[in-house]
Amino acid sequence: MNYEVRGNIALLTLNSPPVNGLGLPLRQAINEHFDKALADDQVQALVITSAAKLFCGGADISEFGTDKALAEPGLPAVCDRLEASPKLVVAAINGMALGGGCELALACDYRFAHPSVKVGLPEVNLGLLPGAGGTQRLPRLAGAEVAVQMITSGAPINAKKALDAGIVDQLAEAEGDFVEAALAYTQSLLDQNTPVRTCAELSVDTAELPENFFADFRKSIARRTRGFFAPERCIQAVEAAIELPLAEGLKKEQELFQACMSTPQARAQQHLFFAERAATKIPGVDPKTPLRPVNKVAIIGSGTMGGGIAMNFLNAGIDTTILDLSQEALDRGLGVIRKNYEITAKKGKLTEQQVEERMALLNATTEYADIADVDLVIEAVFENMDIKKKVFATLDEVCKPGTILATNTSTLDVDELAASISRPQDVIGLHFFSPANVMRLLEIVRGGKTADDALLTTIKMAQTIKKVPVVAGVCWGFIGNRVLEPYGREAARLLLEGATPAQIDKVLYDFGLAMGLPSMIDLAGIDVGYLTRQGNKEAFYGRDPAYTAICDKLNELERFGQKTGRGFYIYEGRDKKEDPEVMQLAAELAKEHGVTQREISDQEILERTIYMLINEGAQVLEEGIAYRSSDIDTVYCNGYGFPGHRGGPMQYADEIGLDTVLAAINKYRNELGKYGEEWFKPAPLLEKLAAEGKRFKDYAA
Numbered sequence: 111m112n113y114e115v116r117g118n119i120a121l122l123t124l125n126s127p128p129v130n131g132l133g134l135p136l137r138q139a140i141n142e143h144f145d146k147a148l149a150d151d152q153v154q155a156l157v158i159t160s161a162a163k164l165f166c167g168g169a170d171i172s173e174f175g176t177d178k179a180l181a182e183p184g185l186p187a188v189c190d191r192l193e194a195s196p197k198l199v200v201a202a203i204n205g206m207a208l209g210g211g212c213e214l215a216l217a218c219d220y221r222f223a224h225p226s227v228k229v230g231l232p233e234v235n236l237g238l239l240p241g242a243g244g245t246q247r248l249p250r251l252a253g254a255e256v257a258v259q260m261i262t263s264g265a266p267i268n269a270k271k272a273l274d275a276g277i278v279d280q281l282a283e284a285e286g287d288f289v290e291a292a293l294a295y296t297q298s299l300l301d302q303n304t305p306v307r308t309c310a311e312l313s314v315d316t317a318e319l320p321e322n323f324f325a326d327f328r329k330s331i332a333r334r335t336r337g338f339f340a341p342e343r344c345i346q347a348v349e350a351a352i353e354l355p356l357a358e359g360l361k362k363e364q365e366l367f368q369a370c371m372s373t374p375q376a377r378a379q380q381h382l383f384f385a386e387r388a389a390t391k392i393p394g395v396d397p398k399t400p401l402r403p404v405n406k407v408a409i410i411g412s413g414t415m416g417g418g419i420a421m422n423f424l425n426a427g428i429d430t431t432i433l434d435l436s437q438e439a440l441d442r443g444l445g446v447i448r449k450n451y452e453i454t455a456k457k458g459k460l461t462e463q464q465v466e467e468r469m470a471l472l473n474a475t476t477e478y479a480d481i482a483d484v485d486l487v488i489e490a491v492f493e494n495m496d497i498k499k500k501v502f503a504t505l506d507e508v509c510k511p512g513t514i515l516a517t518n519t520s521t522l523d524v525d526e527l528a529a530s531i532s533r534p535q536d537v538i539g540l541h542f543f544s545p546a547n548v549m550r551l552l553e554i555v556r557g558g559k560t561a562d563d564a565l566l567t568t569i570k571m572a573q574t575i576k577k578v579p580v581v582a583g584v585c586w587g588f589i590g591n592r593v594l595e596p597y598g599r600e601a602a603r604l605l606l607e608g609a610t611p612a613q614i615d616k617v618l619y620d621f622g623l624a625m626g627l628p629s630m631i632d633l634a635g636i637d638v639g640y641l642t643r644q645g646n647k648e649a650f651y652g653r654d655p656a657y658t659a660i661c662d663k664l665n666e667l668e669r670f671g672q673k674t675g676r677g678f679y680i681y682e683g684r685d686k687k688e689d690p691e692v693m694q695l696a697a698e699l700a701k702e703h704g705v706t707q708r709e710i711s712d713q714e715i716l717e718r719t720i721y722m723l724i725n726e727g728a729q730v731l732e733e734g735i736a737y738r739s740s741d742i743d744t745v746y747c748n749g750y751g752f753p754g755h756r757g758g759p760m761q762y763a764d765e766i767g768l769d770t771v772l773a774a775i776n777k778y779r780n781e782l783g784k785y786g787e788e789w790f791k792p793a794p795l796l797e798k799l800a801a802e803g804k805r806f807k808d809y810a811a
């Protein structure tokens with residue numbers, strides 16, 4: 111932290127890379143320099159700003175769970191001291207102010223901000239609530255509605271909105287020296303004998319608060335926050351700001367904060383915060399490796415995936431060319447892209463001008479010669495190896511040296527594709543998830559010969575297009591679909607053994623998944639699953655014909671799911687209902703395959719589906735397909751609807767104990783006869799770590 115006195119203003123500059131995290135050292139520094147300014151008679155006011163591009167990223171999350179987080183001065187005490195200052199304190203918000211960083215600013219008397227900044231309280235994304243006065247000061251400055259929306263969504267707001275809401279008092283000019291402007295603003299407050307202004311003197315203005323506001327607000331977020339512990343406590347804290355004087359409200363906030371901090375959910379969500387960032391670090395690869403440029407991109411295939419992939423690059427302002435075999439296909443594909451943008455614009459999330467800007471970056475061609483000079487090509491053609499090899503052979507001939515050649519395959523062998531051309535070092539898998547312009551996850555499949563710079567370039571590219579990259583090795587299904595497979599197998603098997611689709615769906619929905627497996631298969635298409643299985647017959651049919659029986663039968667009956675109105679369920683409009691025919695079918699298939707039907711408990715359904723998913727995750731980890739267990743969690747929480755409040759399958763296993771998972775797997779191995787012996791083999795790594803009393807997160811290959 112830097113300290114200097116300019117005239118009669120003390121300038122305190124936060125300078126603790128990477129994000130001015132308010133860990134113990136910085137909290138101590140703020141206190142020390144604050145005391146220094148108070149003791150200096152020349153100093154009449156203080157300005158707090160940052161030397162970094164952002165103002166402050168909040169409390170130091172890496173301190174949570176350690177003594178440092180509780181060591182004095184705690185962040186609440188630092189904020190309370192700023193608020194009680196007898197000398198004027200101005201927060202000069204030069205960049206992003208999040209969490210405790212925003213609370214630090216709220217504890218100052220006035221807030222001066224650069225027009226480009228954003229302020230927010232994202233603690234709810236970490237399973238917490240603002241714990242340094244944010245839930246008490248923000249409602250007093252901006253009102254309960256703005257406050258409860260910001261605190262439960264965790265979404266930052268821009269400087270103009272913050273000014274309108276009363277969070278920021280004055281915006282700087284966009285150009286010019288921001289610190290000088292902040293000092294001049296502060297001097298003007300002094301010249302006007304502006305008094306200190308503490309939130310303790312303010313009460314929450316509820317005059318405009320609609321009747322039943324909080325009850326209605328709770329209903330409005332119920333679906334999005336289903337299963338999460340923190341959002342309700344956020345609301346209770348804001349209600350306390352209305353009902354209690356500041357000092358008591360701050361106490362209530364601390365109680366609620368500690369209640370959140372001690373939950374497995376908080377551990378899970380903080381785990382995911384670091385997991386997402388850890389996934390961009392590749393063992394053995396120098397992060398300073400120079401990257402290849404990605405200024406121009408081409409997408410081969412203008413279908414649903416190709417169009418969705420293209421939109422990601424258009425949104426990032428990158429020149430994008432879509433190539434397809436016919437002008438008709440191109441016209442259809444481009445029409446879908448424009449329509450998608452127009453729908454987004456109708457929702458107010460894009461302006462007409464922004465739509466046109468995006469469309470202006472989009473080129474279309476049927477000629478490979480037109481994409482000779484692009485930096486990255488992503489093929490999104492039919493999921494067939496021969497077709498993909500033909501595309502790659504042409505790209506190999508046409509594209510300039512150094513162009514990264516990516517396949518969007520979801521299961522095919524990237525190494526086989528790479529070996530079919532002259533430059534395997536340029537080949538990589540970029541597995542987008544449908545809808546490709548919406549889903550955050552991007553599995554980056556590193557081939558055996560993929561060059562390090564190509565790999566790091568695609569990771570950076572993923573972040574540029576606002577995806578969450580996770581690097582996977584080459585195997586069937588990479589990380590996501592590979593680990594999903596035994597989970598799907600158990601759900602299908604349980605149907606034969608007597609569980610109903612609705613029972614399985616309810617167990618998994620109540621666990622926190624966006625939807626259970628029968629519903630997910632009906633949504634994705636039973637015919638799609640059937641086709642995928644034909645591409646890997648050995649894996650799906652080689653060991654147990656019963657395992658795919660019910661899905662194959664539904665496919666044969668052309669019950670493809672939602673798209674045909676019948677699958678595991680019958681669909682009438684948006685309603686779905688159980689179909690006795692499906693249970694009858696399951697009973698007949700069970701008889702045919704010698705499977706005994708019985709009453710199955712919810713707990714067995716949960717354990718057999720989730721634990722076998724975890725078991726496969728352990729295999730993937732041991733094989734090095736995933737570098738770390740948290741990569742598997744990042745995949746599952748960003749691409750497969752695994753509940754964020756559980757932190758992902760591997761974090762969940764670590765939380766309940768690997769011995770618990772292992773004991774259950776061994777139980778089913780013994781209880782399920784031949785099927786159990788065949789399929790419930792514990793992964794060696796799971797057995798090893800459980801025996802050592804360790805967690806998956808303790809494992810590094």
Ligand code: T1G
Binds near residue numbers: 169171211387
């Ligand atoms: N604590 C510790 N480390 C942090 C951090 C934080 N708050 N924020 C970022 N990092 C690390 C991150 O792990 C990465 O490390 C590096 O900094 C760069 O981050 C009492 C309790 C600020 C918008 O939730 O949203 O305040 O991987 O890659 O893209 O009420 O970081 O390089 O080793 O994300 O420029 C609330 C979390 C905390 C904000 C910058 N604050 N951070 O994005 O960089 S709880 C947050 C972010 C709290 C109080 C409560 C983003 C960013 P490494 P990055 P970026």
